Amino acid sequence: MTIAYLGPAGTFTEAALRQVDPDGNDHLPASSVPAALAAVREGRASSAVVPIENSVEGGVSATLDAVATGPELRILAEMLVPIRFDLVALEDKPLTAIRAVSTHSHAWAQVRQWAEASIPQAEYIPASSTAAGALGLLGATAAPYDAAICAPNVSEAHPELVVLAENIGDNPEAVTRFVHLGGPDSALPGRTDADRTTLVIPLWEDRAGALMEILEQFATRGVNLSRIESRPTGNYLGDYFFSVDIDGHIEDERVAEALVGLRRICPTTRFLGSYARADHKPATVASHHTDGAFTQARDWVAGLRAQKS
Numbered sequence: 001m002t003i004a005y006l007g008p009a010g011t012f013t014e015a016a017l018r019q020v021d022p023d024g025n026d027h028l029p030a031s032s033v034p035a036a037l038a039a040v041r042e043g044r045a046s047s048a049v050v051p052i053e054n055s056v057e058g059g060v061s062a063t064l065d066a067v068a069t070g071p072e073l074r075i076l077a078e079m080l081v082p083i084r085f086d087l088v089a090l091e092d093k094p095l096t097a098i099r100a101v102s103t104h105s106h107a108w109a110q111v112r113q114w115a116e117a118s119i120p121q122a123e124y125i126p127a128s129s130t131a132a133g134a135l136g137l138l139g140a141t142a143a144p145y146d147a148a149i150c151a152p153n154v155s156e157a158h159p160e161l162v163v164l165a166e167n168i169g170d171n172p173e174a175v176t177r178f179v180h181l182g183g184p185d186s187a188l189p190g191r192t193d194a195d196r197t198t199l200v201i202p203l204w205e206d207r208a209g210a211l212m213e214i215l216e217q218f219a220t221r222g223v224n225l226s227r228i229e230s231r232p233t234g235n236y237l238g239d240y241f242f243s244v245d246i247d248g249h250i251e252d253e254r255v256a257e258a259l260v261g262l263r264r265i266c267p268t269t270r271f272l273g274s275y276a277r278a279d280h281k282p283a284t285v286a287s288h289h290t291d292g293a294f295t296q297a298r299d300w301v302a303g304l305r306a307q308k309s
Protein backbone atom coordinates (compact mmCIF):
# COMPACT_ATOMS: atom_id res chain seq x y z
CA MET A 1 0.00 0.00 0.00
CA THR A 2 2.44 2.65 -1.22
CA ILE A 3 1.37 6.23 -0.47
CA ALA A 4 2.88 8.96 -2.67
CA TYR A 5 3.29 12.48 -1.28
CA LEU A 6 4.92 15.83 -2.02
CA GLY A 7 8.36 15.16 -0.57
CA PRO A 8 11.06 14.80 0.45
CA ALA A 9 10.73 13.78 4.11
CA GLY A 10 10.20 16.88 6.26
CA THR A 11 7.56 18.62 4.14
CA PHE A 12 4.28 19.72 5.68
CA THR A 13 2.71 17.19 3.32
CA GLU A 14 4.66 14.43 5.07
CA ALA A 15 3.25 15.67 8.40
CA ALA A 16 -0.25 15.32 6.89
CA LEU A 17 0.59 11.84 5.59
CA ARG A 18 1.67 10.83 9.12
CA GLN A 19 -1.88 11.61 10.29
CA VAL A 20 -3.24 9.03 7.82
CA ASP A 21 -0.47 6.45 8.22
CA PRO A 22 1.51 7.18 11.42
CA ASP A 23 3.67 4.05 11.50
CA GLY A 24 3.87 3.14 7.83
CA ASN A 25 7.07 3.41 5.86
CA ASP A 26 5.94 2.51 2.36
CA HIS A 27 5.89 6.19 1.41
CA LEU A 28 6.91 7.44 -2.02
CA PRO A 29 8.23 11.04 -2.02
CA ALA A 30 7.43 12.90 -5.25
CA SER A 31 9.01 16.13 -6.46
CA SER A 32 5.69 17.81 -7.32
CA VAL A 33 1.94 17.47 -6.80
CA PRO A 34 1.34 16.24 -10.40
CA ALA A 35 4.12 13.65 -9.92
CA ALA A 36 2.51 12.36 -6.70
CA LEU A 37 -0.87 12.05 -8.45
CA ALA A 38 0.73 10.44 -11.53
CA ALA A 39 2.09 7.72 -9.23
CA VAL A 40 -1.53 6.80 -8.33
CA ARG A 41 -2.80 7.12 -11.89
CA GLU A 42 0.00 4.91 -13.20
CA GLY A 43 -0.41 2.30 -10.45
CA ARG A 44 2.94 2.92 -8.71
CA ALA A 45 1.11 4.04 -5.54
CA SER A 46 -2.29 3.11 -4.15
CA SER A 47 -3.00 6.65 -2.92
CA ALA A 48 -1.40 10.08 -2.50
CA VAL A 49 -1.38 12.98 -0.05
CA VAL A 50 -1.17 16.53 -1.44
CA PRO A 51 -1.94 20.07 -0.15
CA ILE A 52 -5.21 21.61 -1.40
CA GLU A 53 -5.87 24.84 0.54
CA ASN A 54 -3.98 27.20 2.83
CA SER A 55 -5.72 29.57 5.22
CA VAL A 56 -3.50 32.49 4.11
CA GLU A 57 -2.65 31.77 0.46
CA GLY A 58 -5.87 30.03 -0.61
CA GLY A 59 -6.20 27.11 -3.01
CA VAL A 60 -3.11 25.19 -4.10
CA SER A 61 -3.36 25.65 -7.89
CA ALA A 62 -1.06 22.71 -8.67
CA THR A 63 -3.52 20.37 -6.92
CA LEU A 64 -6.74 22.01 -8.15
CA ASP A 65 -5.52 21.80 -11.75
CA ALA A 66 -4.08 18.27 -11.54
CA VAL A 67 -7.30 16.73 -10.18
CA ALA A 68 -9.56 18.62 -12.61
CA THR A 69 -8.37 16.76 -15.73
CA GLY A 70 -6.80 13.40 -16.55
CA PRO A 71 -7.90 10.06 -15.06
CA GLU A 72 -10.32 10.62 -12.18
CA LEU A 73 -9.23 10.42 -8.56
CA ARG A 74 -11.27 10.28 -5.33
CA ILE A 75 -10.64 12.20 -2.13
CA LEU A 76 -10.80 9.77 0.80
CA ALA A 77 -9.95 12.09 3.69
CA GLU A 78 -8.72 15.56 4.59
CA MET A 79 -6.12 16.54 7.18
CA LEU A 80 -5.24 19.90 8.76
CA VAL A 81 -1.64 20.81 9.59
CA PRO A 82 -0.72 23.97 11.54
CA ILE A 83 2.00 25.81 9.61
CA ARG A 84 5.15 27.09 11.37
CA PHE A 85 8.21 28.29 9.50
CA ASP A 86 11.86 28.62 10.59
CA LEU A 87 14.76 30.21 8.71
CA VAL A 88 17.74 27.83 8.52
CA ALA A 89 21.32 28.01 7.21
CA LEU A 90 24.53 26.00 7.36
CA GLU A 91 26.17 28.41 9.82
CA ASP A 92 25.16 31.02 12.34
CA LYS A 93 25.23 34.51 10.80
CA PRO A 94 23.38 37.83 11.02
CA LEU A 95 20.20 38.06 8.94
CA THR A 96 21.76 41.01 7.06
CA ALA A 97 24.41 38.62 5.66
CA ILE A 98 21.89 36.35 3.87
CA ARG A 99 22.20 36.74 0.09
CA ALA A 100 19.53 34.34 -1.20
CA VAL A 101 16.80 32.27 0.44
CA SER A 102 14.90 29.28 -0.89
CA THR A 103 11.52 27.76 -0.09
CA HIS A 104 8.25 26.63 -1.70
CA SER A 105 6.29 29.48 -3.34
CA HIS A 106 3.32 28.92 -0.99
CA ALA A 107 5.63 29.18 2.02
CA TRP A 108 7.25 32.34 0.61
CA ALA A 109 3.80 33.92 0.28
CA GLN A 110 3.19 33.22 3.97
CA VAL A 111 6.43 34.85 5.25
CA ARG A 112 6.52 37.77 2.79
CA GLN A 113 6.01 40.54 5.37
CA TRP A 114 8.63 39.07 7.70
CA ALA A 115 11.07 38.71 4.78
CA GLU A 116 10.50 42.29 3.60
CA ALA A 117 11.19 43.58 7.11
CA SER A 118 14.00 41.19 8.16
CA ILE A 119 15.90 40.08 5.02
CA PRO A 120 14.98 42.69 2.35
CA GLN A 121 18.35 42.20 0.61
CA ALA A 122 17.82 38.45 0.05
CA GLU A 123 16.93 37.13 -3.40
CA TYR A 124 14.14 34.52 -3.45
CA ILE A 125 14.91 31.16 -5.11
CA PRO A 126 11.84 28.88 -5.54
CA ALA A 127 12.05 25.26 -4.35
CA SER A 128 9.80 22.29 -5.16
CA SER A 129 8.94 22.06 -1.43
CA THR A 130 10.06 23.60 1.87
CA ALA A 131 12.09 20.50 2.79
CA ALA A 132 13.69 20.31 -0.70
CA GLY A 133 14.88 23.92 -0.27
CA ALA A 134 16.40 23.20 3.15
CA LEU A 135 17.99 19.89 2.13
CA GLY A 136 19.51 21.65 -0.90
CA LEU A 137 21.79 23.44 1.58
CA LEU A 138 23.18 20.05 2.63
CA GLY A 139 23.76 18.77 -0.92
CA ALA A 140 27.16 17.79 -2.28
CA THR A 141 27.12 20.71 -4.70
CA ALA A 142 26.81 24.25 -3.33
CA ALA A 143 23.24 25.57 -3.48
CA PRO A 144 22.66 28.92 -5.21
CA TYR A 145 21.28 30.21 -1.88
CA ASP A 146 22.59 30.41 1.68
CA ALA A 147 19.36 30.08 3.71
CA ALA A 148 16.04 28.25 3.51
CA ILE A 149 12.58 28.45 5.07
CA CYS A 150 11.09 25.16 6.25
CA ALA A 151 9.19 23.33 8.99
CA PRO A 152 10.99 22.98 12.36
CA ASN A 153 11.18 19.19 12.01
CA VAL A 154 13.71 19.53 9.14
CA SER A 155 16.35 21.14 11.39
CA GLU A 156 15.42 18.67 14.16
CA ALA A 157 16.21 15.78 11.78
CA HIS A 158 19.36 17.48 10.42
CA PRO A 159 21.40 19.06 13.24
CA GLU A 160 23.85 20.47 10.64
CA LEU A 161 21.18 23.08 9.94
CA VAL A 162 21.31 26.13 12.21
CA VAL A 163 18.03 27.89 13.00
CA LEU A 164 18.55 31.64 12.42
CA ALA A 165 14.96 32.74 13.10
CA GLU A 166 11.99 30.86 14.53
CA ASN A 167 8.28 31.06 13.83
CA ILE A 168 8.57 33.65 11.06
CA GLY A 169 5.14 33.14 9.45
CA ASP A 170 3.17 36.37 8.99
CA ASN A 171 0.09 34.66 10.43
CA PRO A 172 0.80 32.45 13.47
CA GLU A 173 -2.59 30.76 13.02
CA ALA A 174 -1.86 29.57 9.44
CA VAL A 175 -3.21 26.12 8.61
CA THR A 176 -2.99 24.03 5.45
CA ARG A 177 -5.62 21.50 4.42
CA PHE A 178 -4.34 18.35 2.74
CA VAL A 179 -6.25 15.58 0.97
CA HIS A 180 -5.67 11.84 0.75
CA LEU A 181 -6.64 10.67 -2.74
CA GLY A 182 -7.16 7.20 -4.19
CA GLY A 183 -8.17 5.85 -7.59
CA PRO A 184 -11.70 6.28 -9.03
CA ASP A 185 -12.85 2.90 -7.69
CA SER A 186 -11.99 3.72 -4.06
CA ALA A 187 -14.82 2.99 -1.63
CA LEU A 188 -16.87 6.09 -0.81
CA PRO A 189 -16.14 7.17 2.80
CA GLY A 190 -19.23 6.74 4.99
CA ARG A 191 -21.42 9.70 5.90
CA THR A 192 -20.72 11.45 9.22
CA ASP A 193 -22.57 14.49 10.57
CA ALA A 194 -19.77 16.77 9.28
CA ASP A 195 -18.76 16.08 5.67
CA ARG A 196 -17.42 17.91 2.69
CA THR A 197 -17.88 17.22 -1.04
CA THR A 198 -15.44 18.48 -3.67
CA LEU A 199 -16.47 19.11 -7.28
CA VAL A 200 -14.96 20.34 -10.54
CA ILE A 201 -17.52 22.24 -12.62
CA PRO A 202 -16.42 23.25 -16.13
CA LEU A 203 -18.33 26.26 -17.45
CA TRP A 204 -20.53 24.47 -19.98
CA GLU A 205 -21.72 27.55 -21.87
CA ASP A 206 -20.12 30.99 -21.64
CA ARG A 207 -23.23 33.15 -21.29
CA ALA A 208 -24.81 35.66 -18.93
CA GLY A 209 -26.02 34.02 -15.73
CA ALA A 210 -24.10 30.73 -16.21
CA LEU A 211 -22.39 30.97 -12.81
CA MET A 212 -25.63 32.05 -11.14
CA GLU A 213 -27.38 28.98 -12.59
CA ILE A 214 -24.67 26.76 -11.08
CA LEU A 215 -24.93 28.47 -7.68
CA GLU A 216 -28.74 28.23 -7.75
CA GLN A 217 -28.47 24.43 -7.76
CA PHE A 218 -26.86 24.64 -4.32
CA ALA A 219 -28.83 27.59 -2.94
CA THR A 220 -32.30 26.15 -3.63
CA ARG A 221 -31.35 22.85 -1.92
CA GLY A 222 -29.80 24.55 1.12
CA VAL A 223 -26.23 23.45 0.30
CA ASN A 224 -23.52 25.79 1.62
CA LEU A 225 -20.31 26.37 -0.36
CA SER A 226 -17.10 26.54 1.71
CA ARG A 227 -14.74 27.28 -1.22
CA ILE A 228 -15.17 28.33 -4.85
CA GLU A 229 -12.32 29.19 -7.16
CA SER A 230 -12.17 29.71 -10.89
CA ARG A 231 -9.16 28.22 -12.66
CA PRO A 232 -8.22 28.57 -16.33
CA THR A 233 -8.50 25.29 -18.27
CA GLY A 234 -5.40 26.27 -20.25
CA ASN A 235 -7.26 25.65 -23.54
CA TYR A 236 -7.82 29.29 -24.54
CA LEU A 237 -8.20 32.71 -22.94
CA GLY A 238 -11.42 32.98 -20.96
CA ASP A 239 -12.03 29.19 -20.66
CA TYR A 240 -12.48 28.44 -16.95
CA PHE A 241 -13.64 25.72 -14.57
CA PHE A 242 -14.84 26.12 -11.01
CA SER A 243 -13.29 24.17 -8.16
CA VAL A 244 -15.89 23.95 -5.41
CA ASP A 245 -16.19 22.54 -1.87
CA ILE A 246 -19.68 22.15 -0.45
CA ASP A 247 -20.88 21.19 3.04
CA GLY A 248 -22.39 17.72 3.12
CA HIS A 249 -22.07 14.19 1.71
CA ILE A 250 -23.42 12.78 -1.57
CA GLU A 251 -25.58 10.52 0.63
CA ASP A 252 -27.34 13.65 1.93
CA GLU A 253 -30.53 14.12 -0.12
CA ARG A 254 -29.95 17.87 -0.54
CA VAL A 255 -26.43 17.25 -1.91
CA ALA A 256 -27.56 14.43 -4.24
CA GLU A 257 -30.40 16.62 -5.60
CA ALA A 258 -28.00 19.52 -6.16
CA LEU A 259 -25.64 17.22 -8.08
CA VAL A 260 -28.51 15.98 -10.28
CA GLY A 261 -29.37 19.61 -11.11
CA LEU A 262 -25.73 20.49 -11.67
CA ARG A 263 -25.05 17.55 -13.95
CA ARG A 264 -28.02 18.57 -16.12
CA ILE A 265 -26.58 22.03 -16.75
CA CYS A 266 -22.86 21.05 -16.66
CA PRO A 267 -22.69 17.48 -18.08
CA THR A 268 -18.92 17.25 -17.53
CA THR A 269 -19.16 18.00 -13.79
CA ARG A 270 -16.57 15.90 -11.96
CA PHE A 271 -17.21 14.39 -8.51
CA LEU A 272 -13.94 14.32 -6.52
CA GLY A 273 -15.40 12.78 -3.39
CA SER A 274 -17.39 13.10 -0.16
CA TYR A 275 -15.35 12.76 3.02
CA ALA A 276 -15.31 13.73 6.70
CA ARG A 277 -14.29 17.30 7.57
CA ALA A 278 -11.12 17.42 9.64
CA ASP A 279 -12.61 20.15 11.86
CA HIS A 280 -15.76 18.05 12.50
CA LYS A 281 -17.93 21.14 11.91
CA PRO A 282 -21.47 19.96 11.08
CA ALA A 283 -23.45 21.62 8.28
CA THR A 284 -26.35 23.88 9.23
CA VAL A 285 -29.47 22.37 7.62
CA ALA A 286 -32.89 24.05 7.69
CA SER A 287 -35.88 21.79 8.39
CA HIS A 288 -37.05 21.99 4.74
CA HIS A 289 -33.62 20.74 3.52
CA THR A 290 -33.32 17.61 5.67
CA ASP A 291 -33.32 14.09 4.16
CA GLY A 292 -36.84 13.63 5.57
CA ALA A 293 -38.15 16.75 3.84
CA PHE A 294 -36.75 15.64 0.47
CA THR A 295 -38.02 12.05 0.68
CA GLN A 296 -41.43 13.14 1.94
CA ALA A 297 -41.83 15.55 -1.00
CA ARG A 298 -40.53 12.98 -3.49
CA ASP A 299 -42.92 10.32 -2.15
CA TRP A 300 -45.80 12.78 -2.54
CA VAL A 301 -44.96 13.36 -6.23
CA ALA A 302 -44.43 9.61 -6.79
CA GLY A 303 -47.87 8.95 -5.30
CA LEU A 304 -49.50 11.48 -7.62
CA ARG A 305 -47.74 10.04 -10.66
CA ALA A 306 -48.86 6.53 -9.73
CA GLN A 307 -52.54 7.58 -10.04
CA LYS A 308 -52.78 6.67 -13.72
CA SER A 309 -56.02 5.60 -15.33
Ligand SMILES: O=C(O)C(=O)C[C@]1(C(=O)O)C=C[C@@H](O)C=C1
Nearest residue numbers: 011012013051104106129130176
Ligand atom coordinates in the same frame (compact mmCIF):
# COMPACT_ATOMS: atom_id res chain seq x y z
O1 LIG B 1 6.56 22.46 0.84
C1 LIG B 1 5.94 21.83 1.71
O2 LIG B 1 6.41 21.51 2.80
C2 LIG B 1 4.58 21.40 1.40
O3 LIG B 1 4.10 20.46 1.97
C3 LIG B 1 3.78 22.24 0.40
C4 LIG B 1 3.05 23.42 1.03
C5 LIG B 1 1.98 24.00 0.03
O4 LIG B 1 1.91 23.62 -1.12
O5 LIG B 1 1.22 24.88 0.47
C6 LIG B 1 2.30 22.96 2.21
C7 LIG B 1 2.12 23.72 3.31
C8 LIG B 1 2.69 25.09 3.44
O6 LIG B 1 1.60 25.96 3.27
C9 LIG B 1 3.73 25.36 2.41
C10 LIG B 1 3.96 24.53 1.37
